[in-house]
Amino acid sequence: MSAVPHPESRPQPTPELNGRLDEAARAGWLYYIAGKTQDDIARTLNVSRPTAQRLVSLCRAEGLITFRINHAISACMSLAAALRDRHGLVHCDVVPSDGSDETSSAGAAEACAIVIERMLRATGPLVIGLGTGRAMRASVARVAPTPRPLHRVVSLVGTISPDGSASRFNAPERLAELTGAQHFPLPLPMHATTAAQREQLLALDPVRRIFAMAQQADAWFSGLSQFDDEAVLYRDGFIRRDELLELMRVGAVGENLGWAFDANGRILDEGLNARVTSVPLAPGSDRLRVCVAHGPAKVAALRAALTGRIVNGLITDEPTARAVLGQ
Numbered sequence: 001m002s003a004v005p006h007p008e009s010r011p012q013p014t015p016e017l018n019g020r021l022d023e024a025a026r027a028g029w030l031y032y033i034a035g036k037t038q039d040d041i042a043r044t045l046n047v048s049r050p051t052a053q054r055l056v057s058l059c060r061a062e063g064l065i066t067f068r069i070n071h072a073i074s075a076c077m078s079l080a081a082a083l084r085d086r087h088g089l090v091h092c093d094v095v096p097s098d099g100s101d102e103t104s105s106a107g108a109a110e111a112c113a114i115v116i117e118r119m120l121r122a123t124g125p126l127v128i129g130l131g132t133g134r135a136m137r138a139s140v141a142r143v144a145p146t147p148r149p150l151h152r153v154v155s156l157v158g159t160i161s162p163d164g165s166a167s168r169f170n171a172p173e174r175l176a177e178l179t180g181a182q183h184f185p186l187p188l189p190m191h192a193t194t195a196a197q198r199e200q201l202l203a204l205d206p207v208r209r210i211f212a213m214a215q216q217a218d219a220w221f222s223g224l225s226q227f228d229d230e231a232v233l234y235r236d237g238f239i240r241r242d243e244l245l246e247l248m249r250v251g252a253v254g255e256n257l258g259w260a261f262d263a264n265g266r267i268l269d270e271g272l273n274a275r276v277t278s279v280p281l282a283p284g285s286d287r288l289r290v291c292v293a294h295g296p297a298k299v300a301a302l303r304a305a306l307t308g309r310i311v312n313g314l315i316t317d318e319p320t321a322r323a324v325l326g327q
Contacts, residue, residue, distance in 0.1 A: 263306015
């Protein structure tokens, strides 16, 4: 009889195994805690019914569940369920965090990558809309290369910086490279110089086609920022300080795809919004609109975006989820 190896001598879990255990824990939570059927789990995780059954079995075999989920995401999934119930979300992931921004950013990016990968499994053609920025770039960087030439990736935000250079965080282009999907960039600056110039730019046939495709996309993934001295648009040079202060004066608390909104989730009809060239937001859409954001500074903006139904999907960390829920 061979001896049982000492725990320290056992092979360390690989990223692939960790990802499989995450999926198994989610399947176990849905089955044992949420009371979902295996068909429900298959639809939620975008896998076949036999795969859903195997994931539930793996959850039990690996000791991830006894009378409760014995896994770090248990409390997080309860928070996600509370957020879904309160705000009518189509999708919500809450990732564990040790309180550091680095851990939260990595966890949120990994969770977003998992959702994108689930969508990419679809055999039929689909359209994925992507914003730009650090959260999106980090998320796409974790997506496993998967040949999906029938899919299309459409940019939701202009890829040209104020100085005329290309954005450093062009996530749509990278996702297209990883999948072989056709990429439809939005070759515009985020803000036109004037409102009249914006109308001229949006009247261009290629831009109109991209907007139409984006509005019919199966899902959007984007980041979100607050409006204060650390606002991303200001920090990255997309808006001037006087423009930032004017937005704050008229009540802007956050932005999604460059569109500013107030504390009630109302998209402002003044200020820089008159010059935004991004794909228009669609509050209340029944299509998946996932926002990836975390951190104390973004709580007010997240609450507003959820209240106004600007997004119907959320990926965040545990401290932010508790703050949004007022716990």
